[in-house]
Amino acid sequence: xxxxxxxxxxxxxxxxxxxxxxxxxxxxxxxxxxxxxxxxxxxxxxxxxxxxxxxxxxxxxxxxxxxxxxxxxxxxxxxxxxxxxxxxxxxxxxxxxxxxxxxxxxxxxxxxxxxxxxxxxxxxxxxxxxxxxxxxxxxxxxxxxxxxxxxxxxxxxxxxxxxxxxxxxxxxxxxxxxxxxxxxxxxxxxxxxxxxxxxxx
Amino acid sequence: xxxxxxxxxxxxxxxxxxxxxxxxxxxxxxxxxxxxxxxxxxxxxxxxxxxxxxxxxxxxxxxxxxxxxxxxxxxxxxxxxxxxxxxxxxxxxxxxxxxxxxxxxxxxxxxxxxxxxxxxxxxxxxxxxxxxxxxxxxxxxxxxxxxxxxxxxxxxxxxxxxxxxxxxxxxxxxxxxxxxxxxxxxxxxxxxxxxxxxxxx
Numbered sequence: 185x186x187x188x189x190x191x192x193x194x195x196x197x198x199x200x201x202x203x204x205x206x207x208x209x210x211x212x213x214x215x216x217x218x219x220x221x222x223x224x225x226x227x228x229x230x231x232x233x234x235x236x237x238x239x240x241x242x243x244x245x246x247x248x249x250x251x252x253x254x255x256x257x258x259x260x261x262x263x264x265x266x267x268x269x270x271x272x273x274x275x276x277x278x279x280x281x282x283x284x285x286x287x288x289x290x291x292x293x294x295x296x297x298x299x300x301x302x303x304x305x306x307x308x309x310x311x312x313x314x315x316x317x318x319x320x321x322x323x324x325x326x327x328x329x330x331x332x333x334x335x336x337x338x339x340x341x342x343x344x345x346x347x348x349x350x351x352x353x354x355x356x357x358x359x360x361x362x363x364x365x366x367x368x369x370x371x372x373x374x375x376x377x378x379x380x381x382x383x384x385x
Numbered sequence: 386x387x388x389x390x391x392x393x394x395x396x397x398x399x400x401x402x403x404x405x406x407x408x409x410x411x412x413x414x415x416x417x418x419x420x421x422x423x424x425x426x427x428x429x430x431x432x433x434x435x436x437x438x439x440x441x442x443x444x445x446x447x448x449x450x451x452x453x454x455x456x457x458x459x460x461x462x463x464x465x466x467x468x469x470x471x472x473x474x475x476x477x478x479x480x481x482x483x484x485x486x487x488x489x490x491x492x493x494x495x496x497x498x499x500x501x502x503x504x505x506x507x508x509x510x511x512x513x514x515x516x517x518x519x520x521x522x523x524x525x526x527x528x529x530x531x532x533x534x535x536x537x538x539x540x541x542x543x544x545x546x547x548x549x550x551x552x553x554x555x556x557x558x559x560x561x562x563x564x565x566x567x568x569x570x571x572x573x574x575x576x577x578x579x580x581x582x583x584x585x586x
Contacts, residue, residue: 243434245551245556246557248554249554249567249569252566252567253568253569253573256576260576353446353449353450355446355447355450356447365453366450366453367454368450368454369572371570371572375457
């Protein structure tokens, strides 16, 4: 068997993905592990369960707890956090851009800035102006990138990527995937990296 | 405000409660924190969501993941584990006993032995013979204890305790409660103890 990649499956709307987005690069670097950034959509996963929004909105006690948990954890990790006025925000545009340009070196920076916009600055990441200004801040051709992200071929690519997440047994975000082994949740980031290091480094 | 207790809310059927039951005493002792053992039932919580069993049985991918996660975590913590043939098992009798005798010093030992029976020895903890033999192994009057556990007053006490868990915002097990602050999941045990130590020690 080929050596598997260390895959980081995340969703732009997900609060716990935000925590991992901020933590993963530094910890992975220390462990000399290269991250594969894998954007996907949770919407279809929720729809399969008969939900039309995040379970945190459906289940009141769980939702209330989640916001308090994120508040405590962002303090623990020293990550900026401001509860967004809208939740979950539509991250399709950001996911399409990430996927269309996945081999570009600016992508991790784009991901982090987009998560900050959503979870630290309460900006509407579904808005092309918000995403456009993030791309501009990276010195990129914002309109050109957004146009390419929205071509049918790339829309299909994101749909296929989301289907692939389900095929791998992923049901939430973030999820760390190493071959057949999956680790769900920001709480499992360290265990997942340790598993990779132990078996493939 | 009085100094709050460190409450450990658990359900005998819950796999993640099992992990915390094994870990909590040693860690709490190191932190000089006294644990209040709080048995409750998840059945009513699930029923409120329209579920007639554990979500791990309803959601196939999540269930498959949970068993692998428990397997990995029990190895990490060096806790004996054998996937039970039945899940979730009915823990009402064990919860009633724990609650009826909550002030007795043998209770933590009874709790641990019952969790071992369920999750390391694949025994049916709803069975009075199984629970009876655990009580006997502790040198106790098994029939007398089980009889007292089943009086109406104690049945009502467990119902009230389960209602109280919902009033506190608890929606899963294990949950650690310190005044108004709740920490959900075996993954939060250390954070909860740290929070207690920081604020009330």
